[in-house]
Amino acid sequence: MASKVLLVFFLPLVLSLFFSGCAEAQGRLCVGYYxxxxxxxxxxxxxxxxKTINSTPxxxxxxLRLHFHDCFVRGCDASVLLNSANGKVAEKDGVPNQSLRGYGVIDTVKAKLEKACPGVVSCADILALVARDVVVLSKGPYWQVPTGRRDGMVSIASExxxxPRPADGISQLIQNFADKGLSAQDLVVLSGAHTIGKSHCSSFSSRINSSDPRIDSNYAATLRMKCKPKHLTTxxxxxxxxxxxxxTGYYMQVSTSRGLFNSDAALLQNPQTRAYVLRQATGSASEFFKDFSDSIVKMGNIGVLTGAAGQIRKKCFAVN
Structure with a gap:
């Protein structure tokens, strides 16, 4: 009984010290920052x-894509959310990002957080936490999200x-991920995010209208029926x-030459990524779920701003 009393007495103190140290951490992220x-x-x-996913799955x-596109340019600093202003074109208006959706959802979340805790939660952390929650709500894995990111104040469309581009080959993809400190394993695992969501026809139209032998002919024919000429926004x-x-449905598609993008098909052109695709195509989801959790946390650490760097934006679409 005495030991239980001591545990009850000391546990809040231990947790308080842990989270206090977390909140004061400089230069690193940690779980429980807020x-x-x-x-x-x-x-x-x-x-x-x-509420969002129940109404619009x-x-x-x-x-999820917003978090990925944010981290690959200037690191995970929410620069993808900034609007173009004063004649300067921001990332969201760059060609690869013109098909991004969900900005309004992030703005709504930010407004509610600002009402509850003004000037505390960064837009960059919102993107990371939203990515986790939409995966969970889509029956995917849960992972602890290290937080403590701060928001960047620069966003440049040309960057x-x-x-990574849908048309890229395997060598380019591996190099692109390596440039961000991510491995070929991270590439094939994070590509698994294509198991949810949709894409515009413009991202793969050239592939289905050519004689690419790496795409199943029946699948290509089906896609051509959906992607009529000039209907590139379908x-x-x-x-x-x-x-x-x-x-793991995505890996089943890729393994049977039914990957939507050239970058999907490219995963079969490297021994390591091919082996992973084939393993996930026939196995249980447990390995993929663990690997995805590990890889997205790793991605979420790219180029983060912490401590006194950056700012906590009051509105995600504009600097303070």
Missing amino acids: SQTCPNAEAIISAEMR SLAGSL TSQL LVQMDPGSFTTFD
């Missing part, structure tokens, strides 16, 4: 995401050239049949 300054932050985000892939499911469920 436990003292905005304890309901993650609950507020989760509630809003549940297809937005899950779009919101979106750093983003949306197509990336993982047909389960595009709202986070599972």
Whole structure:
């Protein structure tokens, strides 16, 4: 009984010290960063995401994509959310980002957090937490999200050239990920995010209208029926049949030459990435879920601003 009393007495103190040290951490992210300054932050985000995905399930892939596109340009600093202003064209208006969706959802979340805890939760952390929550709501894995990012104040459209492209081959993709400190394993794992969401026909039209032997002819014919000439903004499911469920269906598609993008098909051109695709195509989702959790946390650490760097934007679409 005495030991239980001591545990009850000391546990709050231990947790307080842990989270206090976390909040004061300089130069690194940590789980529980907002436990003292905005304890309901993650609950507020989760509630809003549940409402969003319940009404529009297809937005899950779009919101996950925002986090990816943010981290690959200037690091995970929410620069993808900034509007173009004063004659300067921002990332969101760069060609690779013109098909991004979900900005309004992020603005809504930010407004609710500002009401609860003004000037505390960064837009960059919102993107990371939203990415986790939409995956969970799509029946995917849960992971602890290290937080403590601060928001950048610069966004340049031309820098979106750093983003991996749907038309890229395997060598280019591996190099692109390596430039961000990510491995070939991270590439094939994070590509699995294509199991949810849709894509515009413009991202793969050249592939289905050519004689690319790496795409199943029947699948290409089906896509041509959906992507009529000049209808490049039509949306197509990336993982047909389960595009709202986070599972290994994507790998099954890729393994049978039914990957939507050239970058999907390219995963079969490297021994390591090919082996992973084939393993996930026939196995359970447990390995993929663990690997995805590890890889997205790793991605979420790219070029983060912490400590006194950057700022906490009051509105995600504009600097303070």
